[in-house]
Amino acid sequence: SAKDAGKAFQFAGLPKTPPGKLGALKLNGTLAGGSTDVAYDMTFSIAGIGATGTAKGKATGLDASIPRVDTTFDLKAKDAGPLATLAGMTAEDAGKLGALGALSLTGTATNGTNDLTYDVAVNLGGVGGAGKFTGKVTGLPDAPRVDTRLDFAAQKPAPLLALVGMAGPQASKLGQVGVAGTINGNADNMRLDLGLQGFGGNAKVAGTVSAPGMFNKPAEQAPPVRFDLAISADHPEFRDVLAALVPGYQPQ
Numbered sequence: 001s002a003k004d005a006g007k008a009f010q011f012a013g014l015p016k017t018p019p020g021k022l023g024a025l026k027l028n029g030t031l032a033g034g035s036t037d038v039a040y041d042m043t044f045s046i047a048g049i050g051a052t053g054t055a056k057g058k059a060t061g062l063d064a065s066i067p068r069v070d071t072t073f074d075l076k077a078k079d080a081g082p083l084a085t086l087a088g089m090t091a092e093d094a095g096k097l098g099a100l101g102a103l104s105l106t107g108t109a110t111n112g113t114n115d116l117t118y119d120v121a122v123n124l125g126g127v128g129g130a131g132k133f134t135g136k137v138t139g140l141p142d143a144p145r146v147d148t149r150l151d152f153a154a155q156k157p158a159p160l161l162a163l164v165g166m167a168g169p170q171a172s173k174l175g176q177v178g179v180a181g182t183i184n185g186n187a188d189n190m191r192l193d194l195g196l197q198g199f200g201g202n203a204k205v206a207g208t209v210s211a212p213g214m215f216n217k218p219a220e221q222a223p224p225v226r227f228d229l230a231i232s233a234d235h236p237e238f239r240d241v242l243a244a245l246v247p248g249y250q251p252q
Contacts, residue, residue: 001026005046014086022082023048036063050078066113075105080124099159101126114140128155145186153178153197173244174198188212192229199244201235 002008005025006017029042037060045052057071077083080103084094102125110117115138123130135148154160157177181194188210196203207229235241242249 005048009086017085021048022046033058036061038062049082051083052076064113066111068110068112070108070110072108073106075103077103079103096163099126099162100124100129114138116140122152124154124160127157127160129153129157129160139186143186146190147184149182151178151180175200199235199241200237201233201241203231203233206230 002025004020005022006019008025009022010016024047025044026047027042027044029040032039037058039058041056043052043054053073053075055071055073057069059067059069061067075083080097080100081094083103084097089097102123104123104125105120107118107120109120115136117136119132119134121130121132129152131150131152133148133150133152135146135150137144137146137148139145153176155176157174158172161174161177176197178197179194181192183194184191185208190209190211191207192209193206194204196205207227209229210226212223
């Protein structure tokens with residue numbers, strides 16, 4: 001146990017936090033292994049940010065630059081922002097996550113020197129969001145290639161949309177939003193096959209998107225995005241769509 005989790009985390013190389021911000025840390029469990037591998041079964045809590053969790057698994061190749069970790073985890077927090085700060089996000093960006101409310105992450109993850117395999121369920125209380133993400137990322141960190149299946153829906157998506165620059169009155173009129181399908185490829189050739197939900201209707205998007213330089217160049221230097229998409233949409237009442245999209249529209 002430690003009175004100040006921030007000071008304890010500094011020993012692990014995590015960013016420095018203001019004294020007392022994270023509150024007390026409690027860590028319990030077992031470790032077993034040798035010089036190159038360790039098995040663990042841990043529970044922890046961080047009082048100041050209302051975070052609790054468990055992690056069970058094994059780390060191998062501890063003598064390598066990047067050890068391989070195979071873990072099962074269950075993490076809950078009353079606010080996603082402070083956890084994002086611990087993960088290296090700037091205080092400004094992490095502060096925006098506060099609108100997402102309580103966070104819950106459960107699942108499994110396995111990483112290698114340049115890949116990550118995951119099967120994660122997520123819940124975001126502030127937006128009424130729930131989803132599942134399963135897949136793999138290879139080619140880390142310079143040329144990531146994604147192969148993932150996702151299924152996510154949010155009942156109150158306005159705070160979530162604000163994080164990606166989609167704020168304003170229209171965001172609050174979307175109603176429940178959802179996305180389900182697959183994403184495969186890298187930034188040069190990303191294949192999409194997605195079903196979308198919003199404004200009380202549904203849409204499908206399938207095709208390719210190319211955004212070269214997305215991960216290794218400033219936005220102003222990146223080549224323009226290219227896309228080749230097939231899109232279809234349907235809605236039970238066109239008047240409702242117009243009322244949501246056109247300010248001041250009064251449907252007859």
